Amino acid sequence: MRAPLIAGNWKMHTTVREARDLASGVASGLAGIADVDVVVCPPFTALAEVGRALGGSPVELGAQDLHWESEGAYTGEISAAMLWDLGCTYVIVGHSERRRLLGEEDEAVGRKVAAAASGELIPILCVGESLDEREAGRTERIIQTQARIGTLGLASEQAAQLVVAYEPVWAIGTGVPATGAEAGRIARLLREWLGEWFGDAAAGIRILYGGSVTPETIGEFVSQPEVDGALVGGASLNAGAFAAIVRAVAV
Numbered sequence: 448m449r450a451p452l453i454a455g456n457w458k459m460h461t462t463v464r465e466a467r468d469l470a471s472g473v474a475s476g477l478a479g480i481a482d483v484d485v486v487v488c489p490p491f492t493a494l495a496e497v498g499r500a501l502g503g504s505p506v507e508l509g510a511q512d513l514h515w516e517s518e519g520a521y522t523g524e525i526s527a528a529m530l531w532d533l534g535c536t537y538v539i540v541g542h543s544e545r546r547r548l549l550g551e552e553d554e555a556v557g558r559k560v561a562a563a564a565s566g567e568l569i570p571i572l573c574v575g576e577s578l579d580e581r582e583a584g585r586t587e588r589i590i591q592t593q594a595r596i597g598t599l600g601l602a603s604e605q606a607a608q609l610v611v612a613y614e615p616v617w618a619i620g621t622g623v624p625a626t627g628a629e630a631g632r633i634a635r636l637l638r639e640w641l642g643e644w645f646g647d648a649a650a651g652i653r654i655l656y657g658g659s660v661t662p663e664t665i666g667e668f669v670s671q672p673e674v675d676g677a678l679v680g681g682a683s684l685n686a687g688a689f690a691a692i693v694r695a696v697a698v
């Protein structure tokens with residue numbers, strides 16, 4: 448009942464021209480694929496061009512961040528309405544790189560998730576523990592807190608649209624993914640907690656794994672009953688690798 452989802456996070460990569468070429472490669476590499484939702488999240492500067500390059504393909508457009516206000520004196524920020532205007536349907540919120548490197552805190556993440564949902568965008572809320580937190584035995588506590596505060600502004604009917612991505616910080620960009628069993632265990636816990644907070648809506652929330660996902664490792668994650676897909680970083684910058692990840696889920 449939950450459609451699998453593969454999301455590509457291009458992070459701070461690609462000029463407009465590179466982004467257009469990559470988007471075209473992804474769209475043509477996925478021709479004929481059904482039953483998997485696919486979204487690419489280029490940098491803000493390339494959203495319009497990627498939207499044009501994807502035109503007519505089922506691949507959807509997402510952004511990597513947004514501000515919680517709809518407009519105003521917030522220099523450098525981008526609102527949900529601006530993203531929607533460009534054709535975005537998804538937005539990544541609370542990525543660990545923003546939390547760790549840019550000081551984004553749980554409360555701000557929660558406001559952004561609420562703003563995205565109110566702005567007709569599907570939030571992809573990222574949660575995950577650092578290596579230190581993991582070694583200190585705090586993994587579950589950290590993830591539960593991030594997920595709770597991150598979703599506090601959502602009504603139950605909005606929660607059904609939510610996507611949560613479990614991205615352990617130590618697995619991002621390291622080539623050392625979590626095991627499928629570990630991702631499955633955290634996804635199960637997340638769904639239990641989401642059930643306590645949102646009731647039946649939790650059954651519809653898609654939970655992704657992210658962190659060093661490749662065409663070789665994707666199968667291990669999506670074979671877990673509570674893992675509905677992946678948030679892919681590095682491998683999403685290669686159209687062939689990204690398409691191979693999607694194809695592995697479609698099979």
Ligand code: 13P
Pocket residue numbers: 456542614618619620621622657658659660678679680681682
């Ligand atoms: P990598 O796939 O490069 O490890 O990045 C994961 C990620 O941060 C996606 O948001």
